[in-house]
Amino acid sequence: MEGEFRIQRDSLGEVKVPKDAYYGAQTQRAVENFPISGLHLPRRFIRAQGIIKYSAAYANAKVGALEQKKAEAIMLAAQEVIDGKWDHQFVVDVYQAGAGTSQNMNANEVIANRAIELLGGEKGDTSIIHPNDHVNMAQSTNDTIHVAINISAAEGVQHDLLPILDEIIETLNQKGKDFYSIIKSGRTHLQDAVPMRLGQEFYGYQMTLVEAKKTIVESSDLLYQIGLGGNAVGTGINAHPNYAELAINQVAKLTGLPFRTPEDRFMFMQNTQGAIKLSGALKNLAVHLIKIASDLRLLSSGPRTGLAEITLPAVQPGSSIMPGKVNPVMAEMMNMIGSQVIGNDATITSAGQASQLELNVMMPVIAYNLLHSIQILSNGIKAFNDRSVKGIQANPKRCAELMEQSLALATALNPAIGYDKAAEVAKKAYATSKTVREVVKDEGILTDEQIAQYLDVNKMV
Structure with a gap:
């Protein structure tokens, strides 16, 4: 219906855009061009895009490149994006134009149209606020999408993953103390080995995750180097000399995290090193979580025909045909998550090879898989810890019986x-x-x- 659309233009001509949409012509073209998966980049990434656009408008106003009134409207609109008000307007598929041009324009258009409204205009009136000239001023897809990956991944690690890692590490430490007096048979090659304490086994799990956490923390530091201001290839064309420092400082202020200029901006533009390094650390964590979860399944196997040295909390019926059967479902869930994270890392590694000359063209799929890994690890470890590990009980009698044999x-x-x-x-x-x-x-x-x-x-x- 004609009344349900408005006509907007881009460099290729006119495009019909849903009348109520805050995105514009370039986003609409992407929706039509890439009807691939129905998957979109997640909340944390959209938040990061809002942070970038806010910081850019702030910096451009400070150096006198952007009129203060327009900058304030853009910053207000960007803040609403940061807060999640317009998530439903970010409609571009994960599998999209190389480097994330469509994703960047989605943010530019949503913020531009909202800023136009805040200034009393009608959506689509680019004479008031232009998505490229004003919202995207001194920026490019090539630096902003890369920076958004780093911001969103760093926030996910700091606010979600590391706190829950600390929780399960503490739980395993407590189990080590609780089970320290219990002596059991060790096992190597799944065969009888010399005795050990059940608590020592759990201390081993604890320290495994302590070391995995250290690797994640070390890897995350590279994320704090962001090349905002590098623009298309790293030279900062069309950007004021002071823009990059002002914008990056504002990102650090908005996030409360130590973002800084990269040691070499051209290196930053050419490679998604931070994402690749962090993904490797997440894979390392996933491998160790699979080992721990698999051990807990073995140690709790039975209840009468397996090892049965520990008991896991019963959280749901385990069979649709065998009455009374209870399965180690939380450990099984953890194993599935670990496998997915390993697969995500393979995708990120492959996509990382698409860094040709001055740009990686597969940044959207890198972003999606990296943030997916952080999310499912954070949520999965929390559920695993709360609904399984905390409730583990030891069976001292069974441990002694098997140890003696x-x-x-x-x-x-x-x-x-x-x-x-x-x-x-x-x-x-x-x-x-x-x-x-x-x-x-x-x-x-x-x-x-x-x-x-x-x-x-x-x-x-």
């Missing part, structure tokens, strides 16, 4: 009878379904006092 107890006999004789003891224990302790006693290999000395599991751990 372990053939690896023969290892403790090496100093007394030698490796070869100890191996014979282990084989005989297995063949006769006896414990190592019983074979040594029945065969008279050691005295009762020696058995008590060498097979004291408290000394072994």
Whole structure:
């Protein structure tokens, strides 16, 4: 219906845009050109775009390049984008024009049309506020999309991922303390190994995540180098000499994070190094979370035909056919998330190879996958911690039972009878379904006092 649209123009001609839309011609072309997945860049990325546009208008006004009245209207509109008021107006598919030109113009057009309204005009009247000339002043897709990746990823890591990592690390530390007195059989190659404390196992999980967190923190530092002001290729064409510093300082102020100019702006423009490095650190975390979650599934297997050394909280029925079955669903969920993060990293690595000459043209898909990894790790770890790890209970009786049956107890006999004789003891224990302790006693290999000395599991751990 003609009344449902307004006509807007761009450099290719006229375009019909939904009458109530705050986006304009270039966004509409992207909607028509890329009906691919229905996926859009998430809230954090849109927030980052608002921060960039706000900071740019502030800096351009400060250097006298943008009229104060227009700058204030753009900043007000950008603040509404930061606050999430216009998320539904960001409609471009993730799989879009190279580098994210459509995404950048989506932000420019929404902010321009909202600023026009704030100045008393009608949407589409670019004589009041122009999306390119005013909102995009001293900017390019090439620097703003890259900067938006860094801002959104840094905020996601700082505000979502690191706090919940601290929580699960503390939970595992507490479990280490709670389970420290419980001695169990260790296992290597999924076979019997020498005894250890259940608490030591959980301390191992804790320190694994401590180290993974350190890697994420170290990787995140590269995100704080942002080349806002680099413009198209890094030279800062059409930007005032003081623009970049003013804009970046404003980004730091709005986020409360230590964003700074890059050591080399051309390096920044050419490569998405921060995203690639952080994604690798997230993959590292995912690999270790898969290991921990898989261990918890094994340790809780049963309840009668598995290891059953620990019990995980029952959070939902486990089978549509087997009554009473309860599965380790939170650990399984964590494994799925880990696999997805590994896949996301593969996508980011592949897309990172699209950095040709002065620009990476696959920044939108890098942004989507990086932010997806941060989001599902943050939400998944929280659910895993709250609904599973915190409620883990130990089964000391089962731990003692399996530990006593372990053939690896023969290892403790090496100093007394030698490796070869100890191996014979282990084989005989297995063949006769006896414990190592019983074979040594029945065969008279050691005295009762020696058995008590060498097979004291408290000394072994």
